[in-house]
Amino acid sequence: MEGGKGVVKHIVLAKFKEGTTEEEIEKHIKSYADLLNHIEHMKSFEWGTDVSIENLHQGFTHIFEATFETLEGRSAYVAHPAHVKFGTALFPTLEKVIVIDYVPKA
Amino acid sequence: MEGGKGVVKHIVLAKFKEGTTEEEIEKHIKSYADLLNHIEHMKSFEWGTDVSIENLHQGFTHIFEATFETLEGRSAYVAHPAHVKFGTALFPTLEKVIVIDYVPKA
Numbered sequence: 001m002e003g004g005k006g007v008v009k010h011i012v013l014a015k016f017k018e019g020t021t022e023e024e025i026e027k028h029i030k031s032y033a034d035l036l037n038h039i040e041h042m043k044s045f046e047w048g049t050d051v052s053i054e055n056l057h058q059g060f061t062h063i064f065e066a067t068f069e070t071l072e073g074r075s076a077y078v079a080h081p082a083h084v085k086f087g088t089a090l091f092p093t094l095e096k097v098i099v100i101d102y103v104p105k106a
Numbered sequence: 107m108e109g110g111k112g113v114v115k116h117i118v119l120a121k122f123k124e125g126t127t128e129e130e131i132e133k134h135i136k137s138y139a140d141l142l143n144h145i146e147h148m149k150s151f152e153w154g155t156d157v158s159i160e161n162l163h164q165g166f167t168h169i170f171e172a173t174f175e176t177l178e179g180r181s182a183y184v185a186h187p188a189h190v191k192f193g194t195a196l197f198p199t200l201e202k203v204i205v206i207d208y209v210p211k212a
Contacts (some may be wrong), residue, residue, distance in 0.1 A: 106152065
């Protein structure tokens with residue numbers, strides 16, 4: 001598990017629109033991961049698909065987690081042209097999305 | 107950051123009902139963290155409140171993340187009496203909740 005230095009977690013839950021192909025989804029995920037190579041503030045990225053068993057996932061199918069060392073780094077990421085370009089391509093393919101950030105406490 | 111051994115992430119997003127006091131919320135969070143002491147399958151727990159800046163948090167205010175080493179451990183946690191008791195106390199205080207699990211990939 002990477003991300004050991006991150007102190008800000010940035011979580012995205014997504015449900016793709018019906019008709020979005022597996023190839024398109026895969027392309028978006030690769031683009032998301034590739035942001036690590038373009039935005040220094042982004043310290044780690046991981047993702048997966050829902051495997052929950054409590055039937056409380058509200059239809060969301062994909063989870064993405066990125067970490068940042070500071071809130072300022074997170075904010076710089078949000079405003080970064082590479083992130084804006086990625087988001088502009090991703091958003092039209094989403095039926096719904098939640099983005100939520102937090103500073104983890106034990 | 108704890109949780110380095112976890113390979114299953116269990117994410118809960120919550121919004122408490124209006125009128126739920128800070129003391130009640132704090133009590134629930136302590137009970138959630140205390141599950142670590144009662145359910146061996148639960149390997150780590152962390153939480154925080156929304157600090158996102160993209161206005162896509164859909165009203166959710168609290169994030170909880172637990173990790174498990176295996177899907178079977180996650181399932182045992184869900185069914186564990188201590189978890190069921192905790193959930194039974196927590197749920198009536200929630201306006202909305204999402205629970206989603208995933209096996210992280212880089």
